[in-house]
Amino acid sequence: MGDISYIPMAEGKFHYLSVWMDLCSRKIVGWDLQDHMRESLVTASLHKALRSRKVSSRLLIHSDHGAQYAGKKFRQLLHGRTLRQSMSDADNPYDNANMESFFSRFKAELMEGGAFQDTEDSHSEIFEYIEMYYNPSRLHSSIGYLSPNNFENKLASTCK
Numbered sequence: 001m002g003d004i005s006y007i008p009m010a011e012g013k014f015h016y017l018s019v020w021m022d023l024c025s026r027k028i029v030g031w032d033l034q035d036h037m038r039e040s041l042v043t044a045s046l047h048k049a050l051r052s053r054k055v056s057s058r059l060l061i062h063s064d065h066g067a068q069y070a071g072k073k074f075r076q077l078l079h080g081r082t083l084r085q086s087m088s089d090a091d092n093p094y095d096n097a098n099m100e101s102f103f104s105r106f107k108a109e110l111m112e113g114g115a116f117q118d119t120e121d122s123h124s125e126i127f128e129y130i131e132m133y134y135n136p137s138r139l140h141s142s143i144g145y146l147s148p149n150n151f152e153n154k155l156a157s158t159c160k
Contacts, residue, residue: 001062003099008115020049027148039071057082064088
């Protein structure tokens, strides 16, 4: 599941964070931060997500109805890997509730109502939050109060 959120910068501008989450484990498997929210933002983050996983041709890629997810290059990326696309109904945030929840917690836990000083600051802080806290340590009630990494490790050990 994917979504984009704005990231406030100190000078009053915004950057945009595109994130892909594995809904089974709640792990953030791909993300990218840019100073725009064009289609290339979501394709860059999806490329990272796909490189981080073994991907079945039956994989369902879900997002909201943003224009970035309906773009030609994004759809070509899905088609080239024979992935299926799902999009939320227009103006229905409940279809993308997991991502809305992630961004809510992300902003509360990392940003605390503030803004990043510059691009380097935002990228390093977001990297630390996702890769060093959220995936390996943050507990989720929906996966038995495990972190995403621990849930995936437990799941892998039961499948052997």
